[in-house]
Amino acid sequence: xxxxxxxRRRIAPLVRRLAALQAVAGLLLFSAGPLFAQEAGGGGSPxxxxxxxxxxxxxVIFLLLLFVLRKWAWGxxxxxxxxxxxxxxxxxxxxxxxxxxxxxxxxxxxxxxxGSRERAQQILAEGRKAAERLRSELLDEARAxxxxxxxxxxxxxxxxxxxxxEVLRRETVDLSIAAAGRVLQKNLDAEDNRRxxxxxxxxxxxERGKVS
Amino acid sequence: xxxxxxxxxxLLAQAAHGGGAEQDVSAAWNAHMLEEVADAHHFSxxxxxxxxxxxxxxxxxxxxxTVDLSPTKHVIWLLIAATLCALTMVWVARRTRARAAQRAPxxxxxxxxxxxxxxxxxxxxxxxxxxxxRYVPFVLTVFFFILFMNLLGLVPFGAxxxxxxxxxxxxxxxxxxVIEIGGLLxxxxxxxxxxxxxxxEGLRWYMQIPMAIVMTPVEAMAKLARIFALAIRLFANxxxxxxxxxxxxxLIFIAGxxxxxxxxxxxxxxxxxxxxxxxxxxxxxxxxxxxxxxLTSVFIGLVRHPH
Numbered sequence: 001x002x003x004x005x006x007x008r009r010r011i012a013p014l015v016r017r018l019a020a021l022q023a024v025a026g027l028l029l030f031s032a033g034p035l036f037a038q039e040a041g042g043g044g045s046p047x048x049x050x051x052x053x054x055x056x057x058x059x060v061i062f063l064l065l066l067f068v069l070r071k072w073a074w075g076x077x078x079x080x081x082x083x084x085x086x087x088x089x090x091x092x093x094x095x096x097x098x099x100x101x102x103x104x105x106x107x108x109x110x111x112x113x114x115g116s117r118e119r120a121q122q123i124l125a126e127g128r129k130a131a132e133r134l135r136s137e138l139l140d141e142a143r144a145x146x147x148x149x150x151x152x153x154x155x156x157x158x159x160x161x162x163x164x165x166e167v168l169r170r171e172t173v174d175l176s177i178a179a180a181g182r183v184l185q186k187n188l189d190a191e192d193n194r195r196x197x198x199x200x201x202x203x204x205x206x207e208r209g210k211v212s
Numbered sequence: 213x214x215x216x217x218x219x220x221x222x223l224l225a226q227a228a229h230g231g232g233a234e235q236d237v238s239a240a241w242n243a244h245m246l247e248e249v250a251d252a253h254h255f256s257x258x259x260x261x262x263x264x265x266x267x268x269x270x271x272x273x274x275x276x277x278t279v280d281l282s283p284t285k286h287v288i289w290l291l292i293a294a295t296l297c298a299l300t301m302v303w304v305a306r307r308t309r310a311r312a313a314q315r316a317p318x319x320x321x322x323x324x325x326x327x328x329x330x331x332x333x334x335x336x337x338x339x340x341x342x343x344x345x346r347y348v349p350f351v352l353t354v355f356f357f358i359l360f361m362n363l364l365g366l367v368p369f370g371a372x373x374x375x376x377x378x379x380x381x382x383x384x385x386x387x388x389x390v391i392e393i394g395g396l397l398x399x400x401x402x403x404x405x406x407x408x409x410x411x412x413e414g415l416r417w418y419m420q421i422p423m424a425i426v427m428t429p430v431e432a433m434a435k436l437a438r439i440f441a442l443a444i445r446l447f448a449n450x451x452x453x454x455x456x457x458x459x460x461x462x463l464i465f466i467a468g469x470x471x472x473x474x475x476x477x478x479x480x481x482x483x484x485x486x487x488x489x490x491x492x493x494x495x496x497x498x499x500x501x502x503x504x505x506x507l508t509s510v511f512i513g514l515v516r517h518p519h
Binding site for chain 1: 282324325348
């Protein structure tokens with residue numbers, strides 16, 4: 001097609017120039033026609049004579065042919081051609097449109113994938129962060145709990161020790177009183193002795209408190 | 213066109229018996245060549261055994277013009293060409309339409325379609341321009357009608373109606389009508405008139421008037437000359453080819469009438485040359501149909517887009 005159009009561009013001016021030349025040559029030839037005719041022998045050469053009847057025949061036949069072809073040939077052929085060209089054009093446009101759509105879809109998919117990947121990263125990061133936070137929280141809590149337990153244990157130990165000391169002291173008092181009672185059974189009222197010993201022990205405790 | 217050869221053999225024999233003068237043979241062949249190409253009231257296809265004298269109708273008198281409408285040899289060939297053209301194209305149209313929905317065209321339909329597309333796009337639309345669609349059927353008909361007539365001249369015993377100046381003149385006049393009426397309708401009377409009465413723009417009125425006086429005959433002449441050329445070109449090309457082939461074939465007979473023994477080998481040259489010219493003629497038949505159509509389109513376009 002490209003070749004044909006290039007050829008046409010080269011040939012068309014040539015044809016036109018040739019046409020002009022031929023027109024001049026034709027005029028000359030035609031004006032010389034009668035000369036030829038005479039040479040061919042009197043009456044006029046049959047080759048160069050114009051027959052109006054034949055011209056009319058030509059017109060009639062041409063117009064009839066034009067009518068017939070226009071109606072039964074050119075109409076359908078050109079119609080079909082145009083329809084086919086339109087269909088091909090549409091098909092091409094459709095293909096282009098579909099390609100564009102496919103491209104868009106692909107782009108969409110890619111974006112979606114990219115988005116989901118980012119989202120996954122984010123979720124992972126968040127999870128990691130949450131785990132970290134949870135871990136530290138748990139650790140803190142555990143530490144606090146441990147501290148609390150230890151404190152409570154210390155408290156308890158202290159209290160138990162105090163109680164034990166108290167019991168021990170009471171036992172000691174009782175034992176001392178019992179022992180001293182046996183010694184001083186006769187002259188000493190148990191109640192008075194007890195008060196004496198307790199006073200003594202309190203003083204002892206005070207002194208020790210001062211010392212410790 | 214070679215229909216007269218068998219007839220000519222008789223003549224040749226006569227000439228040979230009568231003294232074997234080469235001049236006689238060549239003179240007789242000259243007359244025969246003219247007879248082959250010229251129109252006649254006789255239709256013969258010896259190959260099919262058809263020898264028919266055509267009816268002679270009384271001529272009509274229209275004013276001073278005498279019109280003889282009796283059918284002639286070329287009328288018959290015009291009719292044959294038109295019929296073949298119509299049958300082919302209608303067949304192609306049916307085939308095209310029937311197959312259009314299913315698949316791509318094939319064979320002859322495809323060839324004709326390629327021609328139709330080329331003529332529509334490259335000849336009609338390109339040269340006529342916008343609005344050229346209305347001329348497409350005319351352009352197509354002109355091309356194929358001329359093509360069929362041209363090709364029929366190459367068929368054995370066939371004759372080329374386009375080898376008759378009356379036929380080509382009639383076709384060219386038809387083109388003139390289409391060109392000028394088309395231009396008139398497209399441009400309107402005022403602008404159309406200026407394609408004949410050429411008034412150059414950009415000049416003072418006192419220069420325009422002499423220019424118009426000088427240029428108007430030139431423009432009018434140009435319009436007629438190119439139509440004239442259209443008719444002469446087609447006629448001359450188709451006739452010339454036949455004359456050349458006939459002359460080459462004639463060489464054989466003229467040599468055959470000579471005394472020397474060279475007459476037994478002389479046929480080789482003319483036959484080879486005749487074959488070559490015949491091949492050229494096939495191309496010329498196509499080319500001349502194309503040129504006639506192409507130039508008609510160019511002229512239609514020229515009128516529609518003046519200066």
